[in-house]
Amino acid sequence: MLKRERQEYIVHQVNLHNKVLSNALSTEIDVSEDTIRRDLQELNEKGKLIKVHGGALSHSFNSSSYPSQKIYAQNNKRVIAEKAANLIKDGMFILTGGGTTIIALARALPINLTATFISGSIPAIVEYMHHPNIEVIVIGDKLSKNSKITLGADALARIKTLKPDLCFLGINAIDVQHGITDSDWDVVQLKQTMIESSQKVICLTISEKINTLQPVKVCDLTKIDILITELPGNHPMLQPYIDAGITVI
């Protein structure tokens, strides 16, 4: 079989099955694995496929191009995301909610982080999915169109069975008197369950939402371990929360 012919065959197989294994191709075409490896290398350089350990993947299936929607107050959220990402260590189990701040966090994660992320937020899951060493556990249930997160009894039940090391929550309103509040009943149910399950609760919010109030109460400040905003931890606006026993970063 001619080299070119063989390479055409490989590309065809990749496009057909989305992936190929080097050893399978080797026995199939009856050439050494070295030859296959060199073929994959060349085809990879030509951009015809993506070479990975043990085989190759089709370009189309892997490079999922989801339009990364613009995030309001992007810079502030990136600051927050980086502070939050620093708290995550290899091997941790991490539960996250949804919202743009959490997506910013997902994007700020070091590419080689080895951890397990649990979430029902589709946009967040898409981000986690792109990290090779992150295991993703999807919380299933009915998908809420507004928040793009799964909400419902199933999701609650599943979260109750977990004991993650950290829980990251994007919050919509926080106030010394009323604690954390939100606007959507179902989302509040979910957040409450997440808070109860987790060993450590970390709330993320831009300072705009500090000292604001929403109709439905999530929890008191005592349930929160860490609060992250884009402001420096010693900013006067945050002092009341430090006084309430929260670690403010």
Added chain:
Amino acid sequence: MLKRERQEYIVHQVNLHNKVLSNALSTEIDVSEDTIRRDLQELNEKGKLIKVHGGALSHSFNSSSYPSQKIYAQNNKRVIAEKAANLIKDGMFILTGGGTTIIALARALPINLTATFISGSIPAIVEYMHHPNIEVIVIGDKLSKNSKITLGADALARIKTLKPDLCFLGINAIDVQHGITDSDWDVVQLKQTMIESSQKVICLTISEKINTLQPVKVCDLTKIDILITELPGNHPMLQPYIDAGITVI
């Protein structure tokens, strides 16, 4: 043998077999390999064939199986997706797997379709999410990086509690003798469970995968209700499946 005559013979052979080997031609026509090489060189310059190390390939072989093949397969999948989309009526409960064909189906859905889609495939969910009147139920579990679908005991258990009207499966190999087969053990478990739960099973595949075999068996043909390919339903290749009692579209 005249030069012109010889070159015409070579072109003829290339068009007939899609490839020729220099040494074969040399012994066949009984001229030196140098002559053959020079012939191939000239024919290559004239665009009659593509010269490669050791011989030559027909132009059609190259162009049909390389860049346009992708578009070709894409078009086929769109044809399949449209046939499949026609089966979906307002109000239905629909369970879908993962894979590129299913994503093509998700994209082919009418924008105002009112139905409930259940899936563990993240790319498919992302598509469903964009339809305002589609309710999405996410099947949760550990996310498989390769297939971008949730796999595991939880997913299986959840699916067993459902009785969807339709189940759309993208399949990787189908054969009259062995039924549907696939390459990944966990994916097979999932597909089996989906098939058992559903009232009607619809398999989607490009015709290239018809009459092919993979190592792990999913189910017999008897479990399938409808088979959709890009070919017309009366194509001779599909007759055996019609004989097996499957509705072929």
Added chain:
DNA sequence: GCAAATAATGCCGTTTTATGCATTTTTTAT
């Protein structure tokens, strides 16, 4: 028809390419 010019072909030494094998290094899975 014949000689000169031109083209085609085969041969040969050199260079390039393709491939497999052995060894070391890296990655992956358990």
Added chain:
DNA sequence: ATAAAAAATGCATAAAACGGCATTATTTGC
């Protein structure tokens, strides 16, 4: 952590390509 699998590296070999050159056909002009 450790063992197995795969990748990278270097090397050897064989096949093929290349370019020049000699020989043989073929054409062309007279």
